Amino acid sequence: MVPLSWYMLLSTVIFTVGVFGFLSRKNIIIMFMSIELMLNAVNINLISLSHYLQDLRGQILAFFVIAVAAAEAAIGLAIVIALFRNRATAHVDEVKEMQG
Amino acid sequence: MIQQLLFAYFALASVLFSILVVTRKNPVHSVLWMLLLFFHIASLYLFLNAEFMAAIQIIVYAGGILVLFLFVVMLMNLRQELLINRFIGAWPTSLTFAIGLLVVIIMSVKSFIAAPPGMYSIDLIKQETHTKALGKLLYTEFLYPFEIASLILLVAIVGAIVLAKRRLKS
Numbered sequence: 001m002v003p004l005s006w007y008m009l010l011s012t013v014i015f016t017v018g019v020f021g022f023l024s025r026k027n028i029i030i031m032f033m034s035i036e037l038m039l040n041a042v043n044i045n046l047i048s049l050s051h052y053l054q055d056l057r058g059q060i061l062a063f064f065v066i067a068v069a070a071a072e073a074a075i076g077l078a079i080v081i082a083l084f085r086n087r088a089t090a091h092v093d094e095v096k097e098m099q100g
Numbered sequence: 101m102i103q104q105l106l107f108a109y110f111a112l113a114s115v116l117f118s119i120l121v122v123t124r125k126n127p128v129h130s131v132l133w134m135l136l137l138f139f140h141i142a143s144l145y146l147f148l149n150a151e152f153m154a155a156i157q158i159i160v161y162a163g164g165i166l167v168l169f170l171f172v173v174m175l176m177n178l179r180q181e182l183l184i185n186r187f188i189g190a191w192p193t194s195l196t197f198a199i200g201l202l203v204v205i206i207m208s209v210k211s212f213i214a215a216p217p218g219m220y221s222i223d224l225i226k227q228e229t230h231t232k233a234l235g236k237l238l239y240t241e242f243l244y245p246f247e248i249a250s251l252i253l254l255v256a257i258v259g260a261i262v263l264a265k266r267r268l269k270s
Contacts, residue, residue: 002107002147008209010111010144014118016202021122023194024187029127029173033134036165037118040141043157051148055218056225056234059153060242063234066160067249071256073165077172078263085266090176093188 007048015041026091028083032076039069107147114140125186127173131166138162149222152231 014037021034043062050058084090117137124130138161145154188194225233238246 002104004214005209005212006107006111007144007148008212009206010114012202012205012209013115016198016205017115017118017122019201020194020198023197024191025122026184026186026188027127027181029169029176030122030130033130033169034122036134036161037121037137040138040161043153044141044144047145047148047150047153051150053215053217054221056220056237057218059150059234060238062153063156063238064245064249066156068252070160070165071252073168074256074260075263077168078260080172081175081264084175090181091184 004048004052008045011041011045011048014038014044026093028080028090028092029077031092032073032080035076036069036073039065103147107144110140110144110147114144123186125182126178127176127181128170128178131169131173134169135162135166138166149225149230152234 018034018037018041021037022031025031025034043065046058046062046065050056050062080090083095087095089095114137117133117140120133121130121137124133138157142154142157142162145151145157220233
């Protein structure tokens with residue numbers, strides 16, 4: 001039997017890799033993929049807790065996380081397409097129209 | 101023993117693939133590593149007796165979201181992408197921040213105290229089948245959040261079309 005803390009540690013490591021990717025990459029698509037990484041880490045945590053605490057509510061919550069992730073990916077990629085059409089770039093440091 | 105070995109393989113592979121996702125220069129490679137990562141995470145769900153979640157993980161993430169990402173990556177200029185630096189200038193700061201966050205969360209995981217177990221034991225789920233138990237809970241106790249989720253998906257569809265379509269000349 002694998003202890004619960006192993007799953008939580010795995011989830012922590014994947015989450016921090018996602019945080020690093022979100023903070024350090026230039027490409028906005030990779031930043032969105034880092035957000036997906038973080039959501040997946042949260043899902044691992046929720047489902048492992050749901051299994052070890054013998055309660056299905058965690059899996060329901062993971063279900064909603066997946067639904068929101070799908071919606072977020074659709075909207076985010078639509079924003080990327082609009083950005084790419086107007087500025088012809090996908091790099092966040094070249095988009096500075098809102099800089100004061 | 102065999103369980104722990106398999107878990108070790110899947111965990112190490114997941115961590116390796118997630119690091120590869122955020123460090124590859126070519127976005128297409130990132131997307132493909134992420135596909136492998138999603139399959140490994142789905143197998144981890146199978147270890148946790150959550151076969152419906154594993155199926156959803158493969159169908160929605162690998163089949164839906166990643167294809168969307170791949171389509172958008174195809175729109176980009178990959179030649180120009182391969183020439184420039186992939187990280188922002190201040191990447192050591194973000195690395196420090198991420199490592200600090202890792203240390204803090206690991207220290208807080210140690211002090212985790214589990215709640216008393218609920219009613220859905222493995223025997224009950226086996227007797228009722230996983231999908232049926234999940235569906236019963238979803239359509240009774242969580243019916244209202246389920247409807248809100250459908251509304252969120254509707255907003256996403258409308259918003260994506262409005263944002264991505266070309267302006268009509270008037």
